[in-house]
Amino acid sequence: MTIHILNPNSLVQVTDGITRAVAPIAAASPVPIMCHTLAVGPPGIETQAHVDGVVTPLLAQAKALETSASAFVIACFSDPGLAALREQSRVPVLGIAESAVLTAMTMGQRFGIISILSKSIPRHMRYLGAMGVLDRLAGDLPLELGVQALADEDRTFARLVEVGTALRDTRGAEVLILGCAGMTAFRARLEIELNIKVVEPCQAAAAMAVGRVALARAQ
Amino acid sequence: MTIHILNPNSLVQVTDGITRAVAPIAAASPVPIMCHTLAVGPPGIETQAHVDGVVTPLLAQAKALETSASAFVIACFSDPGLAALREQSRVPVLGIAESAVLTAMTMGQRFGIISILSKSIPRHMRYLGAMGVLDRLAGDLPLELGVQALADEDRTFARLVEVGTALRDTRGAEVLILGCAGMTAFRARLEIELNIKVVEPCQAAAAMAVGRVALARAQ
Amino acid sequence: MTIHILNPNSLVQVTDGITRAVAPIAAASPVPIMCHTLAVGPPGIETQAHVDGVVTPLLAQAKALETSASAFVIACFSDPGLAALREQSRVPVLGIAESAVLTAMTMGQRFGIISILSKSIPRHMRYLGAMGVLDRLAGDLPLELGVQALADEDRTFARLVEVGTALRDTRGAEVLILGCAGMTAFRARLEIELNIKVVEPCQAAAAMAVGRVALARAQ
Amino acid sequence: MTIHILNPNSLVQVTDGITRAVAPIAAASPVPIMCHTLAVGPPGIETQAHVDGVVTPLLAQAKALETSASAFVIACFSDPGLAALREQSRVPVLGIAESAVLTAMTMGQRFGIISILSKSIPRHMRYLGAMGVLDRLAGDLPLELGVQALADEDRTFARLVEVGTALRDTRGAEVLILGCAGMTAFRARLEIELNIKVVEPCQAAAAMAVGRVALARAQ
Amino acid sequence: MTIHILNPNSLVQVTDGITRAVAPIAAASPVPIMCHTLAVGPPGIETQAHVDGVVTPLLAQAKALETSASAFVIACFSDPGLAALREQSRVPVLGIAESAVLTAMTMGQRFGIISILSKSIPRHMRYLGAMGVLDRLAGDLPLELGVQALADEDRTFARLVEVGTALRDTRGAEVLILGCAGMTAFRARLEIELNIKVVEPCQAAAAMAVGRVALARAQ
Amino acid sequence: MTIHILNPNSLVQVTDGITRAVAPIAAASPVPIMCHTLAVGPPGIETQAHVDGVVTPLLAQAKALETSASAFVIACFSDPGLAALREQSRVPVLGIAESAVLTAMTMGQRFGIISILSKSIPRHMRYLGAMGVLDRLAGDLPLELGVQALADEDRTFARLVEVGTALRDTRGAEVLILGCAGMTAFRARLEIELNIKVVEPCQAAAAMAVGRVALARAQ
Secondary structure (H helix, E strand, O other), X not given: OEEEEEEOOOOHHHHHHHHHHHHHHHHOOOOOEEEEEOOOOOOOOOOHHHHHHOHHHHHHHHHHHHHHEEEEEEOOOOOOOHHHHHHHOOOOEEEHHHHHHHHHOOOOOOEEEEEOOXXXXXXXXXXXXXXXXXXXXXXXXXXXXXXXXXXXXXXXXXXXXXXXXXXXXXOOOOEEEEOOHHHHHHHHHHHHHHOOEEEOHHHHHHHHHHHHHHHHHOO | OEEEEEEOOOOHHHHHHHHXXXXXXXXXXXXXXXXXXXXXXXXXXXXXXXXHHOHHHHHHHHHHHXXXXXXXXXXXXXXXXXXXXXXXXXXXXXXXXXXXXXXXXXXXXXXXXXXXXXXXXXXXXXXXXXXXXXHXXXXXXXXXXXXXXXXXXXXXXXXXHHHHHHHHHOOOOOEEEEXXXXXXXXXXXXXXXXXXXXEOHHHXXXXXXXXXXXXXXXX | XXXXXXXXXXXXXXXXXXXXXXXXXHHOOOOOEEEEEOOOOOOOOOOHHHHHHOHHHHHHHHHHHHHHEEEEEEOOOOOOOHHHHHHHOOOOEEEHHXXXXXXXXXXOXXXXXXXOOHHHHHHHHHHHHHHOOHHHEEEEEEXXXXXXXXXXXXXXXXXXXXXXXXXXXXXXXXXXXXXXXXXXXXXHHHHHHHOOEEEXXXXXXXXXXXXXXXXXXXX | OEEEEEEOOOOXXXXXXXHHHHHHHHHOOOOOEEEEEOOOOOOOOOOHHHHHHOHXXXXXXXXXXXXXXXXEEEOOOOOOOHHHHHHHOOOOEEEHHHHHHHHHOOOOOOEEEEEOOHHHHHHHHHHHHHHOOHHHEEEEEEOOOOOOHHHOHHHHHHHHHHHXXXXXXXXOOOXXXXXXXXXXXXXXXHHHHHOOEEEXXXXXXXXXXXXXXXXXXXX | OEEEEEEOOOOHHHHHHHHHHHHHHHXXXXXXXXXXXXXXXXXXXXXXXXXXXXXXXHHHHHHHHHHHEEEEEEOOOOOOOHHHHHHHOOOOEEEHHHHHHHHHOOOOOXXXXXXXXXXXXXXXXXXXXXXXXXXXXXXXXXXXOOOOHHHOHHHHXXXXXXXXXXXXXXXXXXXXXXXXXXXXXXXXXXXXXXXXXXXOHHHHHHHHHHHHHHHHHOO | OEEEEEEOOOOHHHHHHHHHHHHHHHHOOOOOEEEEEOOOOOOOOOXXXXXXXXXXXXXXXXXXXXXXXXXXXXXXXXXXXXHHHHHHOOOOEEEHHHHHHHXXXXXXXXXXXXXXXXXXXXXXHHHHHHHOOHHHEEEEEEOOOOOOHHHOHHHHHHHHHHHHHHHHHOOOOOEEEEOOHHHHHHHHHHHHHHOXXXXXXXXXXXXXXXXXXXXHHOO
């Protein structure tokens, strides 16, 4: 049995980044963790059309993995197909955004989200409203860096520090969430730099999945 | 130019019901109103997988109609693809659930929703949370009648009266919303029977679209 | 039959501005739109005493127009008498603040309000709380320009740009609402300048009224 | 200096009931408490038109009393003119509904409201929304007894017990608020009968006013 | 290193019940799980004085365990000392109420809570308000069985079914939470009986702690 | 009979400051007001452990005063033991934070809180969430001055002006609350300097207690 992490975009390097990020968690898991790329997905989930469009192939991919699944993690910060996969699967299904938020809620009273682009913020707001947790949000601020620009690590880190500082000092965030599956490499450094808890959502979801696999043994 | 109403399920009789429901509104509209069936859609939107799955073909259908569109209405109470079509189109896009809720908010302080099945209620709750209007909700109660069972008009109407009465008298609803595009025929009768405003969501959205087409002339 | 727009202040030039603003909407309406001045109203609604004080004469004016009314619009951003006129009249009654908010809710996840003076903001907050839509508010910021100062168009527009920019960039507004019936002339220019949707409340309400007149034909 | 309690309806017997209800409070007050009838008010505040309509004469009455006022209390559960009188007066102004709610918030986590008629409940919901305290509301249920029917004390008390029991046992209210200035006589009996705190709003407001007069000495 | 579960009451049999409940989870945990009784605690946490009173000894107990701790779980549904222990400890600290709620939020849109006594419900309401998740609450209903009465298993299960059915069918709960650490033995049976997910809070917290221990390896 | 104000820290000079602050209120009270120091309390309530830790001795102190008590006031802005003392005592119990907030809610639509240190803000946020009044909060900003630093009056006042100005002008606060029992001396000066209502929480609670003692005479 396996915890399957589904990256709904087609970029293998993103999947590889997730694999690296969750490797230490996998080492503590009672079951293996395996990361998958959605070959037919877009190279990045940037629009609501992308979010909605990946659901059908994602559900098909998950169906093929169902018999070997202890749990599923959907590894895109828009949690595409989360409700649908919960209806389809008999095992726990976690989304990285939901997991990051729930984890952050145990680390501080108000969390801040660092988004890549401002155009994803309304999508986040709708989602946090659906989750019913807007009272816990300190703020959601954008890097205004596209996916490709993220490859420039120095510039990205500088912006992460800048935006994270604003969330911490101006908006009152006690804990930060990296609002994208593509920033796994920066978590630890940012946490040290800002002296504030930083949640990387793929790790948060993988960890919750490990817990849920353990919980399932009790049920 | 035309107001295009998109029924994202494949049932022509549902589309026909919508056409009949909005005919009086079309007569008062500055542009024609045309209803479309999504041939590749499921026969009914019953699961979250259906909701998410129709978005891609719906967007394609809308793209083909874009040049002739004054406005779009998505005619399913889960408002599938609403955010995505808003990103894609240059004209106003309305969903029947959102329009019904916004219309009801001008008719009473708290609205009740009559759902077909209890399993759609969590979907509604997520959506009303995303809309940020849960404080206006009196309650959402199910008929527990499947789409086929709706065809039995006497039984359906009896349940509508029963559930509507509960929402009005026990939950404090001042206005009711029919939580499905397939109950157009019952609105007027139910309003008279219960002596309370009843909003049929396809009509509410078509009417808002007429207003938005007029508004566009000022902009 | 007519859509009656009631300006509850006594300034004919404000009524004239509204008439100009809704003229393109009137051209698309199935019934005429007529704007009225409340001769006994104050020259401007600036205090809560003004808001409450105009209700009785406004209700009298509406009663005199009832037999010719398809719908009423109350054209002051405090929506004075909205609940009372809804209790009195048999036709749809819309307020420009409520209509602007509901319209903005279909254009973006969070709306910003540009108020004339900071002293009107607590009134807006009470009203948005009563509407139950505070989770959708990005912010409400004042021009700090009195009614007379609004006559200086260059200065007013400069402040509109300044405040609108703050709402868009600092508060995360996706759509802006002009929080006063006296700024009709600036909408289009501001929308272009800021590259963000701008809702003029008299137009929003007139457009919703057109829709409601169409809806009434189906009911 | 005096705490002026303004009954905005014209019924002297209601004013007399308030006078009796606050007499023990007056005995503990550093300043006298005087109750006034609004001669030009309606015999009862039953509609939103009544609520809005009494504001102008109420403000005039308060202005005449201003120089002798330590504080004002508006003694109608719709708190007509509360915001307006706060803008007009230099002394503390309290409404009986607001005071009852704030007092109840110190007596239990969720309060229930007993309304006279169901048609006043939407007005209460708007007001509690404006106050931002809906999360503390257990429920608001009507007696469905008109003002005249209240005169039948046995029947009224029986309904108070019935509705209060429902709020306590079904809705989870820990404390009850009598939602009308005309039920002063029943508070103590109801509290004993239901074994739950019962707040009479005129008393709650008079008591808060006594506190505010004391507070003013420190400021 | 160990996950320490702290039962803040003095009843060893409650601690034993927790040990049994989390045994299957311990088997899947990368570190041992050990349950502790607070010898100086009261025999049951029944009042707010109990909740507050156990914090100081609980913090002392946790301090003594700190060097061997991978994580702490506070095993009382009032989560006594949760915020304080988070300030004191360098490892993850989880409360069983918070963990149960966060877990339930991934299992259904609205959760119901089954409380032992109605007098604990206001405490829960304050806590859910502090967590900012009241929009996700379907209802909180009491068994009205004291701790000793819980020992009668048949009667307790009958009440659990009764109250659980009410939460599911009348309040719209999709998932239930057992609102006390002393009902561990009933979870599985109740889930089968009601055909709805049931969360036992000690298990939920232990599982989350397992995940957090795994997460810590990545950080 | 006496209103007992309980300072749960051990600093007599803080108790003396409270005594001075409430002296004018005591002069208008029907019963004496007496301030007490909790000898076994910490020199300042700075951590959650302090908040929880003082409850047991505070309850003991209150029990000893019960027979002479007309009301209790807990004089620490974290309101330690408020719920517990309400369960224990037969007389009204008020906390200074709760009272300050409820009083501020009658003075403006949105209140700002001036905290000593940023680390107390999450505690305030939890509390305001439990009170259900977050929609009324404009903001909570820290002086970042420790208890000792407060002794430097000039520096403290300068920071109070700075932070208060930010809350008023940037966050939209209409009324300010001093978020600590140790700033009694600055209220009047700050109110004049900022031209905005400033609530000192010990005074607010003492005044509410005076009102409640008066109310008790009616009950």
